[in-house]
Amino acid sequence: MNIVLNEELSQISLLFVSAAMGFLSVALLLFAFQLAKLKDDPTETRFEKVGFWVLGVATLVLAVGVFLRGIAANRVPWANMYEFAISSALMILTIYLMSLKVKGIGSVATFVTGFTLVTLFAAVSLFYVEVKTIMPALQSYWLVIHVVVAIMAVGFFAIAAGFHIFYLIKDAGWGGVIMSRMPDLKQLERIAYRFNMVGFVSWSFTLIAGAIWAERAWHRYWGWDTKEVWTFIIWVVYAGYLHAMATRGWSGRRAAWLGLIGFGAVIFNFVIVNLFFKGLHVYSGL
Amino acid sequence: MALAAVPGSVYPQRSADPNGVRLYFSQQPELAAVLDSLQLFDVYTSVWFSAIYILLFVSLVGCVIPRTKVHYNALRAKPVKTPELLTRMPVHQIGSKRVSLEAAREVLKQRGFRVAVQGNSVSAEKGYLKETGNLVFHYSLLAVLIAVGVGGGFSYSGQRVLVEGETFVNNLASYDAFSPGPLFFEEELQPYSLTLNKFNVLYDLQNPANLGQPIDFIAEVTVSTTQETSEGIVRVNHPLPVPGANVYLTGNGFAPVITVRDGEGNVAYTGPVVYLPQDGNMTSIGVIKVPDANPEQIGMISFFYPTVTELESGAYTSIYPDPIDPLLTFNVYTGDLGLDSGIPRNVYALDVSDMELVAGRDAPNPALELRIGESAALPNGLGTVSFDGLLRFASLDVAFNPGGIWVLIFSFIALFAVVISLSVVRRRVWVRIGDERIEYAGLARGDDEQLEQIVTEIKEEIEGRSA
Numbered sequence: 174m175n176i177v178l179n180e181e182l183s184q185i186s187l188l189f190v191s192a193a194m195g196f197l198s199v200a201l202l203l204f205a206f207q208l209a210k211l212k213d214d215p216t217e218t219r220f221e222k223v224g225f226w227v228l229g230v231a232t233l234v235l236a237v238g239v240f241l242r243g244i245a246a247n248r249v250p251w252a253n254m255y256e257f258a259i260s261s262a263l264m265i266l267t268i269y270l271m272s273l274k275v276k277g278i279g280s281v282a283t284f285v286t287g288f289t290l291v292t293l294f295a296a297v298s299l300f301y302v303e304v305k306t307i308m309p310a311l312q313s314y315w316l317v318i319h320v321v322v323a324i325m326a327v328g329f330f331a332i333a334a335g336f337h338i339f340y341l342i343k344d345a346g347w348g349g350v351i352m353s354r355m356p357d358l359k360q361l362e363r364i365a366y367r368f369n370m371v372g373f374v375s376w377s378f379t380l381i382a383g384a385i386w387a388e389r390a391w392h393r394y395w396g397w398d399t400k401e402v403w404t405f406i407i408w409v410v411y412a413g414y415l416h417a418m419a420t421r422g423w424s425g426r427r428a429a430w431l432g433l434i435g436f437g438a439v440i441f442n443f444v445i446v447n448l449f450f451k452g453l454h455v456y457s458g459l
Numbered sequence: 460m461a462l463a464a465v466p467g468s469v470y471p472q473r474s475a476d477p478n479g480v481r482l483y484f485s486q487q488p489e490l491a492a493v494l495d496s497l498q499l500f501d502v503y504t505s506v507w508f509s510a511i512y513i514l515l516f517v518s519l520v521g522c523v524i525p526r527t528k529v530h531y532n533a534l535r536a537k538p539v540k541t542p543e544l545l546t547r548m549p550v551h552q553i554g555s556k557r558v559s560l561e562a563a564r565e566v567l568k569q570r571g572f573r574v575a576v577q578g579n580s581v582s583a584e585k586g587y588l589k590e591t592g593n594l595v596f597h598y599s600l601l602a603v604l605i606a607v608g609v610g611g612g613f614s615y616s617g618q619r620v621l622v623e624g625e626t627f628v629n630n631l632a633s634y635d636a637f638s639p640g641p642l643f644f645e646e647e648l649q650p651y652s653l654t655l656n657k658f659n660v661l662y663d664l665q666n667p668a669n670l671g672q673p674i675d676f677i678a679e680v681t682v683s684t685t686q687e688t689s690e691g692i693v694r695v696n697h698p699l700p701v702p703g704a705n706v707y708l709t710g711n712g713f714a715p716v717i718t719v720r721d722g723e724g725n726v727a728y729t730g731p732v733v734y735l736p737q738d739g740n741m742t743s744i745g746v747i748k749v750p751d752a753n754p755e756q757i758g759m760i761s762f763f764y765p766t767v768t769e770l771e772s773g774a775y776t777s778i779y780p781d782p783i784d785p786l787l788t789f790n791v792y793t794g795d796l797g798l799d800s801g802i803p804r805n806v807y808a809l810d811v812s813d814m815e816l817v818a819g820r821d822a823p824n825p826a827l828e829l830r831i832g833e834s835a836a837l838p839n840g841l842g843t844v845s846f847d848g849l850l851r852f853a854s855l856d857v858a859f860n861p862g863g864i865w866v867l868i869f870s871f872i873a874l875f876a877v878v879i880s881l882s883v884v885r886r887r888v889w890v891r892i893g894d895e896r897i898e899y900a901g902l903a904r905g906d907d908e909q910l911e912q913i914v915t916e917i918k919e920e921i922e923g924r925s926a
Contacts (some may be wrong), residue, residue: 176663176665176674178663178666178668178669179666189628192640192743241502245838258574303668304630304668304669305668305669305672306663306666306669306672308672309674309675309676309694309695310671310695310696312675312695312696313696329769359906363906363908366906370881373877374874374877374878374881377874378874381867381870381871381874384866384867384870385867388863389696389697390695390696391617391707391709392698392705392707392709392856392858393858394615394860394863394866394867396474397502397503399465401465401466402464402468403468405464406464406465409464415881419886419905440859443594443778446468449851450468450469
């Protein structure tokens with residue numbers, strides 16, 4: 174079996190990822206201008222429109238970067254922390270751009286752009302590793318199914334988190350005129366709920382797929398490995414969130430906090446658990 | 460529940476990381492004792508964690524059963540009586556045209572509503588599946604918990620190290636380690652034998668940054684049952700089904716074939732010795748105990764370097780995991796191995812408390828060094844040791860859990876049910892044909908931004924049909 178790794182190609186991929194960060198920065202500026210503009214003239218949307226075009230270009234450039242990384246490593250590009258981070262960023266942007274029809278979605282453009290920018294920055298500066306083959310335990314088609322769905326769930330949760338943040342800011346009465354011209358609380362909550370709902374279903378699926386894979390690779394479907402524990406914790410928190418939304422008197426601020434705690438746990442699961450905890454899912458490559 | 464699960468990821472767990480627990484005890488014995496009394500090294504089997512999930516289980520049952528009754532009654536009942544004041548409903552519209560009750564009934568029926576004509580009004584309800592999905596989801600979660608418990612009860616897993624050429628016969632005595640569930644019975648072990656014919660490891664020799672990374676592990680085996688004999692392959696991620704269980708490949712290493720002759724020239728030990736790998740380049744440690752050697756018992760701690768190189772300090776290390784330039788070294792002890800007292804001893808560790816180091820670093824004689832085919836004299840006329848050949852071993856796990864498939868089935872039912880429950884909206888629609896005006900009203904359980912639009916569509920459709 175010959176696997177050819179191509180580190181030069183990976184460096185080219187890195188260039189594309191960096192270029193995508195440039196475009197993202199421009200888009201972030203444009204969205205920030207749009208927010209400032211909102212104060213004087215709520216009908217003016219030129220900045221936002223151009224911003225979305227730039228965001229589209231950023232997404233395409235990032236897609237090329239992720240794709241080249243996959244070619245360079247001769248496998249799917251999500252087997253270590255760096256690759257997982259760039260693939261997640263790509264997924265968040267793709268889901269966001271595909272959801273542009275949802276009314277009020279534009280209000281979290283700054284958050285989504287900023288969050289992906291930070292993710293890519295962390296990936297490039299902290300998590301980058303040379304292309305390597307993956308250990309036999311990871312060589313499975315479940316790597317495709319389990320991880321793609323996990324990344325999807327993260328994408329939906331991330332966008333929902335943006336709405337939770339804006340909800341809480343608006344609810345607290347901060348942000349003055351700008352926030353008052355955002356969609357109303359009800360709508361912010363409703364959009365967050367939709368995204369979290371899809372995220373929760375994906376997360377449930379990734380949990381099940383992970384268990385099937387664990388049974389194949391480690392001869393048990395559940396073993397309280399640190400990653401398994403945190404995946405379970407996240408599942409319980411989002412289940413709690415959905416419960417809160419269905420219970421009168423618990424929606425609103427409390428549900429928004431639960432959603433944010435859930436997303437905090439997602440980030441914790443990725444960064445802290447990967448880097449500082451021991452377990453079978455240690456694949457940061459660092 | 461989520462909070463209670465956190466400590467299990469912070470502290471090492473006996474079930475997942477027994478060495479971590481041991482390390483914790485040796486580094487901070489006092490703190491470890493406190494943590495242990497709180498069962499923080501066995502979080503997921505602890506009294507308090509069990510208490511939480513049993514409470515959860517009970518409250519789940521206590522919540523779901525009454526709701527099932529309510530839902531069952533709702534399914535059999537007719538849609539509710541049309542409220543007197545439809546103007547109070549979140550959506551309320553006045554019709555512009557005269558329509559018939561029959562048209563309203565038909566349109567609502569076609570749209571999948573459950574319909575009841577009550578005097579001058581039609582009451583309709585839709586979306587019972589939402590609650591059905593919700594209940595099925597919760598029942599499935601209960602079923603998952605039960606399947607986990609019962610399946611775990613009947614489950615077993617056993618570990619066995621097999622050197623190339625060795626055969627393992629499936630019975631309790633053959634396992635190096637065996638962990639049964641509380642309901643395990645010995646007849647679960649079905650008769651078969653498994654021979655490891657050959658073990659292949661593929662390492663990357665091509666990509667400089669990746670040199671020596673394992674690419675694949677392949678165990679070629681023969682499985683014989685009472686009826687037939689078949690060849691099979693066990694790989695990581697590809698367990699091999701055997702009667703009543705699956706065989707998984709969980710580890711591997713080298714087993715050099717070693718012969719020890721004692722001071723009187725008799726063969727005191729011969730055969731492959733399992734060496735435990737210590738690093739990615741397969742530097743391995745093996746222990747050889749020769750209790751039958753005369754005049755004195757011999758113990759050896761041996762290092763194996765598949766591709767040896769000498770460091771500046773003079774110590775050896777391995778720089779590649781395949782045996783390109785293999786070397787064995789031996790530290791030799793004599794004295795009492797402690798095997799005659801009847802206390803069970805770890806075969807992978809040598810108790811040197813009653814032994815004397817005769818060859819090795821800081822010993823009167825240097826450590827012995829052997830390449831394949833070589834033989835060397837032990838110091839003090841103790842005998843000779845020879846390195847006759849090199850085999851590999853595989854660590855195999857044999858595992859059976861009858862609950863797994865049920866956990867999977869109920870998880871998928873739960874997932875399917877929760878999707879239905881989350882996507883279906885429960886709505887009530889009323890049409891009242893009064894003397895002065897025709898009213899259309901709608902009510903949804905929970906948040907429903909489409910309600911207004913749906914009532915409008917229904918209104919237009921009814922008016923269209925009546926025209």
